[in-house]
Amino acid sequence: MSRYKIHRSHRTGWLRAAVLGANDGIVSTASLIIGVASAQAMHADILIAGVAGLVAGAMSMAAGEYVSVSSQSDTEQADLELEKDSLKNDFEFELNELANIYEKRGLESDLALQVAKQLMAHDALGAHARDELGLAENARARPIQAALFSAGAFTLGAVLPLLVAWNMPGTQLIPIVAVSSLAFLAILGSLAAHAGGAAMSVGAIRVTFWGALAMGLTATVGRLLGVTV
Known part of the structure; x- marks a missing residue:
């Protein structure tokens, strides 16, 4: 057995964005196509609705991620500014505060103070950002990166049911799009669960359930509106 362990916590940021974006792309676009097709729309109208849903959804994901992650970034920056000000005006207090953190984690008082002094001599703000505020450098909020990644993942997910609908006109469109989209979701859920270290079957079941429901x-709704409108 290998002595080396594979940790997966560093994947949570991009994995969340990728799974959320691709899942939304598949579910929303497939549901839109099926809904419009159930209203007895023409094949061209179904495809137009699907493409419009892809573009609108990708932009919505990008805007939503940018706004939410920007808010997180603003909060992080505000906390860092407070730390900068405190380090400038009350360095001794910040030193003791950091030493107390290490002491609570199990270090003896003298050793905790020594560690705090050495870390603050090297990078005082970085030490407080990491150990007091919990802001690891590789987990900092990056709004533009999050927006682009989410929009890209959504687009990739949305293209799948759209391509199926493009090549499947007629009465078979609804069942083929539904079955293929559920298969895409099962694969996505399995891969996401595997990347996160969870059971692949669990990941597949939870995404296909919500996809089928949507x-x-x-x-x-499309069938009801198709009858009444």
Whole structure:
């Protein structure tokens, strides 16, 4: 057995964005296509609705991620500014504060103070950002990166059911899009669970359940509106 362990916590940022974006792309686009098709729309209209949903969804994901991650970044920056000011005006207090943190983690008082002094001599703000505020450098908020990644993942997910609908006109469109989209979701859920160290079957089941529910509800709405409008 290997002595080396593979830790996965560093994947949580990009993994969350990728899974959320691709899952939304598949579910929303497939549901939109099925809903419009259930209303007896023409094949061209179905494709137009699907493409419009792809563009609108990708932009919505990008805007949503940018705004939310920017808010997180603003909060982080405000906390860092407070730390900078405190380090400038009350260095001794910040030194003792950091030493107390290490002492609570199990170090003896003298050793905790010595560690705090050495770390603050090297990078005082970095030490407080990491150990007092919990802001690791590789986990800092990056709004533009988050927006681009989410929009890209959504687009990749949305393209899959759209391509299926493009090549499947006629009465078979709804069942083929539904089955293929659920298969895409199962694969996505399995890969995401594997990357996160969880059971692949669990990941597949939870995304396909919600995907099937969304498609079923949208098909019902489309069928009802197709009859009444």
